[in-house]
Amino acid sequence: MSENCNCNCGNNDNVNPNRESLDFVRQIVADDCASGKWGGRVATRFPPEPNGYLHIGHAKSIVLNSGIAQEFAGSFNLRFDDTNPVKEEDEYVQSIMADVRWLGGDWQDRLFFASDYFQQMYDWAVELIRKGKAYVDDLTPEEIRQYRGTLTEPGRPSPYRDRSVEENLDLFERMKKGEFANGARVLRAKIDMASNNLNLRDPIMYRILHATHHRTGDKWCIYPMYDWAHGLEDSIEKITHSICTLEFENHRPLYDWFLDQLDGVFHPQQIEFARLNLTYTVMSKRKLLQLVTEKHVNGWDDPRMPTVSGMRRRGYSPECIRSFCKKVGVAKFNSTVDVALLEHCVRAELNKTSSRYMAVLDPVKVVITNYPEGQSEYLDAVNNPEDASAGNRKVPFGREIYIEREDFMEDAPKKFFRLTPGREVRLRYAYFITCQEVIKDATGNIVEIRCTYDPATRGGDSPDGRKVKSTIHWVSVADNVKAEVRMYDHLFAKPDPEDVPEGQTFLNSINPESLKVINNAVLEPELGKLPAGTRVQFERLGYFCVDPDSTPARKVFNLTINLRDTWAKEQVK
Numbered sequence: 001m002s003e004n005c006n007c008n009c010g011n012n013d014n015v016n017p018n019r020e021s022l023d024f025v026r027q028i029v030a031d032d033c034a035s036g037k038w039g040g041r042v043a044t045r046f047p048p049e050p051n052g053y054l055h056i057g058h059a060k061s062i063v064l065n066s067g068i069a070q071e072f073a074g075s076f077n078l079r080f081d082d083t084n085p086v087k088e089e090d091e092y093v094q095s096i097m098a099d100v101r102w103l104g105g106d107w108q109d110r111l112f113f114a115s116d117y118f119q120q121m122y123d124w125a126v127e128l129i130r131k132g133k134a135y136v137d138d139l140t141p142e143e144i145r146q147y148r149g150t151l152t153e154p155g156r157p158s159p160y161r162d163r164s165v166e167e168n169l170d171l172f173e174r175m176k177k178g179e180f181a182n183g184a185r186v187l188r189a190k191i192d193m194a195s196n197n198l199n200l201r202d203p204i205m206y207r208i209l210h211a212t213h214h215r216t217g218d219k220w221c222i223y224p225m226y227d228w229a230h231g232l233e234d235s236i237e238k239i240t241h242s243i244c245t246l247e248f249e250n251h252r253p254l255y256d257w258f259l260d261q262l263d264g265v266f267h268p269q270q271i272e273f274a275r276l277n278l279t280y281t282v283m284s285k286r287k288l289l290q291l292v293t294e295k296h297v298n299g300w301d302d303p304r305m306p307t308v309s310g311m312r313r314r315g316y317s318p319e320c321i322r323s324f325c326k327k328v329g330v331a332k333f334n335s336t337v338d339v340a341l342l343e344h345c346v347r348a349e350l351n352k353t354s355s356r357y358m359a360v361l362d363p364v365k366v367v368i369t370n371y372p373e374g375q376s377e378y379l380d381a382v383n384n385p386e387d388a389s390a391g392n393r394k395v396p397f398g399r400e401i402y403i404e405r406e407d408f409m410e411d412a413p414k415k416f417f418r419l420t421p422g423r424e425v426r427l428r429y430a431y432f433i434t435c436q437e438v439i440k441d442a443t444g445n446i447v448e449i450r451c452t453y454d455p456a457t458r459g460g461d462s463p464d465g466r467k468v469k470s471t472i473h474w475v476s477v478a479d480n481v482k483a484e485v486r487m488y489d490h491l492f493a494k495p496d497p498e499d500v501p502e503g504q505t506f507l508n509s510i511n512p513e514s515l516k517v518i519n520n521a522v523l524e525p526e527l528g529k530l531p532a533g534t535r536v537q538f539e540r541l542g543y544f545c546v547d548p549d550s551t552p553a554r555k556v557f558n559l560t561i562n563l564r565d566t567w568a569k570e571q572v573k
């Protein structure tokens with residue numbers, strides 16, 4: 001029977017008592033550990049192609065692969081699948097490494113590049129030719145498509161399919177030497193032109209591409225195709241569980257076929273899981289690239305992008321993303337996850353970890369007429385009611401303060417409990433104030449609200465048990481920091497951005513209101529001291545993050561997410 005497992009899966013008997021609580025991928029891994037299939041070894045990898053920045057879908061794969069390696073005391077490789085020089089760049093390699101590291105994917109010294117295996121892959125291709133399992137085809141790409149057949153019709157063999165081994169060896173070597181133009185010839189596997197699985201109808205293994213590779217330069221002018229290369233990369237690195245997304249299920253027979261043809265190679269197991277799709281989001285790298293190059297957004301790290309760098313700049317923490325991935329789980333069927341679930345996870349994490357501050361985004365001045373002129377004071381404020389270790393701070397208060405324009409209404413309806421003439425409200429951490437008078441300019445705009453305060457309510461407590469129905473935030477006029485605040489909404493106005501009338505594209509679904517810039521926000525002074533990347537809560541408004549565009553002279557904040565939680569409300573319903 002099976003061996004005991006020496007990893008952390010709790011699998012010290014033949015049956016893991018926790019097996020049922022695991023997702024199906026982890027169940028497979030736990031079972032393999034229990035049966036000793038790989039000698040108890042677990043090796044996973046994350047294999048990005050460096051042709052774009054990582055997005056939240058990739059994050060799911062990173063969290064899954066690195067998480068399994070960690071939980072089962074295995075190893076986790078970061079491998080660049082850099083087999084297409086035309087679309088790949090070192091900029092992407094650098095950003096991907098930064099993003100994987102930031103997400104907590106720790107590859108230690110296990111960083112690999114498929115391009116380092118080009119010689120080995122070539123040698124294996126020669127082995128297949130020698131075995132009569134691969135041939136050089138001179139058909140044009142268009143002819144190859146026509147010969148391939150359809151789901152209902154079998155394919156036809158290429159007239160070059162029965163070339164001799166010698167001729168194939170000669171042509172393949174000359175392909176490698178650069179004797180032929182792009183597209184003139186390809187190397188194909190000789191499998192089955194009548195297979196029900198189109199992937200097995202003599203798939204292309206190599207194509208000619210006279211292009212400079214970001215790592216191998218001009219050394220190669222033939223490049224391996226994904227299906228040929230991927231299993232070999234896994235095999236070379238002795239990956240045990242090669243986890244990929246569902247669209248590769250139909251490629252698995254090919255993955256296995258290639259490895260079965262080669263002598264004495266390690267043969268990993270491919271396992272497919274459902275890719276992550278999100279509402280109000282596009283996840284294709286090609287479309288994300290288009291958003292960047294056509295300047296619909298301000299770069300890959302625009303806070304509206306679903307990229308890891310965009311989410312980081314927006315103020316999401318790695319914990320937010322990991323907790324979301326955990327909630328979504330790992331399934332065998334594709335579905336689209338409500339982006340509100342991601343936002344719910346972001347709020348839940350930031351609620352635990354963000355210090356609270358006061359900021360006024362749309363300021364209107366309040367003068368406290370009975371507060372002595374020229375006087376000011378510092379009031380105590382709690383940084384994070386969820387975390388006592390975050391401590392306290394002092395907030396400057398004086399005769400003139402700003403409040404949020406929408407926290408005042410002159411002719412207030414019954415249910416409006418905030419400031420209105422004759423009404424008493426609490427200023428957070430400060431005093432009770434009562435509105436006495438409103439001053440307007442010639443056009444009727446409110447320019448000043450005059451109030452009185454009750455000195456006995458210092459700190460916001462009433463000594464006689466008097467109740468007020470609302471507490472509003474404020475910032476001192478004499479002592480504050482001015483800031484630009486970038487308010488973000490979903491980049492797309494529709495849950496499915498691809499659902500457009502004929503003749504339109506996903507670009508037509510872009511939300512014109514996805515970015516609104518507030519130029520005249522005022523902040524309590526402490527906020528002016530925070531370095532780029534700091535995540536905070538602006539009381540009553542939402543979570544915000546200091547943007548790297550900030551200068552010593554001018555702070556810039558990004559809205560991470562507002563406080564309203566539609567997801568939690570949905571759950572209650």
Ligand code: ATP
Binds near residue numbers: 243
């Ligand atoms: P393309 O291959 O079209 O360039 P890709 O998104 O598949 O796009 P890769 O760099 O090949 O890009 O992806 C690296 C890994 O991330 C793959 O193993 C893939 O399975 C995984 N991955 C990509 N998108 C998602 C997603 N939406 N959900 C989960 N995993 C994903």
Ligand code: MG
Binds near residue numbers: 049
């Ligand atoms: Mg891919």
